[in-house]
Amino acid sequence: MTELPPVEYSLAVERYLADSGLAEGSRRIYRIALSTWAWALADRPAPTGPERRRARPPVLPLALLDHPDAADRLRTALTRRAADTDPRTLNRELSTLRAAAAWWRAQGWIDGDPTTGLRPLPLPEPAEAAAPLAEDRLHALFALRAPLREQTLWHLLHESGAAIEAVLALDTDHLDLPRRRTRPGHTPLRWQSGTARLLPLLIAGRATGPLFLTDRRAPAGTPAADRCPHTGRARLSYRRAAELFTAHTRELGEGWTLRRLRPGR
Structure with missing residues (x-):
């Protein structure tokens, strides 16, 4: 029964x-x-x-x-x-x-997701763990043989200086590629030549949906706003982005945190 x-x-x-x-x-x-x-x-x-x-x-x-x-x-x-x-x-x-x-x-017990739009809280970090990367380390980072998604995310975080949560919340239709900025009505971000070179490659064939996607299809129940209508994949999470960055930067002798990508003063 x-x-x-x-x-x-x-x-x-x-x-x-x-x-x-x-x-x-x-x-x-x-x-x-x-x-x-x-x-x-x-x-x-x-x-x-x-x-x-x-x-x-x-x-x-x-x-x-x-x-x-x-x-x-x-x-x-x-x-x-x-x-x-x-x-x-x-x-x-x-x-x-x-x-x-x-x-x-x-x-089928509920229809909506009340947690949509609720973002994880930023975690405190020791000052030395969050210090911006020096130029030589940035060059070494961007020279890594990392996937296009990771390189685009790292460049955009560094060049825009935006919060990680704000960058991961971007959709492809938020971007004004010719002007190297987001469209009016969305979180205001600007970027430079490194990001401008990579973004068109990342979003090729995708007019809507999350900008940064997971490698696999979204699980059942994923909100439509966090699922790509073209590929069926889900929006990349903060946790996964952080894990990947730390794993890749171990090749440089240590695992760094994403907050180190913010530009120095």
């Missing part, structure tokens, strides 16, 4: 965790994270400290995730908790909610 779709948020959480294949310890951590987001959806501050584990989350209909202001409630909670919560913890909990919402959409 087919199970009926869950009406209540906490039951949907348990059904997701039961299907996740996670070990019991990991399921417990995921359960705490997803329960914490229930307070945000109820527009109430989440308990902190030891009380967080013992508090019973509010009873909510799962359909609340499709409410027009669900994303705003989550964004407000993210901002509020960022004042006194480690960004790694918040990013991990946001990733947990995003994965659960994708699974619920795949089951």
